[in-house]
Amino acid sequence: MSRLHDMGGRFGDGPVKPEPQDAPVFAEDWHARALAITLTSGALGQWNIDTSRHARERLAPLDYTRFSYYEKWLAGLVTLLVEKGVLSRADLVAAEAGGGRQKEGTGAEVAAPHPLAARALQAQEVAAALARGGPADRPSTIMPNFAPGDAVRCRRPGGNRLVAGGHTRLPTYAVGAKGQILRLHGSHVLPDSAAHGLGEAPEPLYAVVFPAMELWSAPEHPRDEVVLDLWQSYLEPV
Incomplete structure (x- = not known):
């Protein structure tokens, strides 16, 4: 991971200030939306959790230090969407302007559905998808070298x-x-x-x-x- 992202145990960043126990789960409404769009984009199957973590730790140092927690999530997500070809920069500009998905280099709105449209996570599927999670345990031919107590x-x-x-x-x-x-x-x-x-x-x-x-x-x-x-x-x- 990057030196900036690898903050654990580092001195000089000030004390950790836990939130009050009665604090809301999301401090702002858009925080919940940022989490939702990140999880649903992951359901498209174009990257894994390690790829997404690496996208966030690759943020420019200036952005990483000034972005809030969920701003980092969104910035990493945008990086992945473009790098994996899910969206283009033109799509993102058009969306910000209130337009539709664009054909790269033409400015023309695309009428055809997105190639990944069939993989979009539907509202009625969310609970089951979250319950399944993303287990990372796998069988391996590599035998353990260590035992408890070593x-x-x-x-x-x-x-x-x-x-x-x-x-x-x-x-x-x-x-x-x-x-x-x-x-x-x-x-x-x-x-x-x-x-x-x-x-x-x-x-x-x-x-x-x-x-x-x-x-x-x-x-x-x-x-x-x-x-x-x-x-x-x-x-x-x-």
């Missing part, structure tokens, strides 16, 4: 080893840190591969527990522990 270290250097500068779920603050296997979750899709269209490449996924002192030089509560879900290729034996 001592491990997050490999160094971190980052995506398949694509330079690519997506990964290994946070920078854990690179080189030593922890202990808490449990094996089974085999799951490897984000470093799936985000870039290289296949699901499932491998064992572990819950790994780290002492706070191992992750930060001066933790506020030294006896705290942090549990991270990490793929086998992120880890090495100690």
Whole structure:
């Protein structure tokens, strides 16, 4: 992930301020719409959750720092819609102007239905689609190298080893840190591969527990522990 996006455990960004327990689920009406359009666009089947995460972390640094949470979602979605050919830039300009879908380079409105129209998520299908979710557990030929109680270290250097500068779920603050296997979750899709269209490449996924002192030089509560879900290729034996 990008350095800007990889904010976990970083100093200097100020305290985390939890919202009140009675705060509304969505602070603004458009927040709910942003979530809805992101989920329904994903139902078109043109990308996966790792691709969408990578789209958000690729936002320009200036945009990433000034955008609110759901503005980041919408910006990432727009990137995916254009990159995957679902919509063109002309379509987006026409929609903003109140027009219809455009034929690239002509300005003429297209009467034919969108090629993905049949995959559009209908209102009566939403509840069942959300209930199904998007499970990422898959069978794998890669056998687990570790068992609960084993001592491990997050490999160094971190980052995506398949694509330079690519997506990964290994946070920078854990690179080189030593922890202990808490449990094996089974085999799951490897984000470093799936985000870039290289296949699901499932491998064992572990819950790994780290002492706070191992992750930060001066933790506020030294006896705290942090549990991270990490793929086998992120880890090495100690």
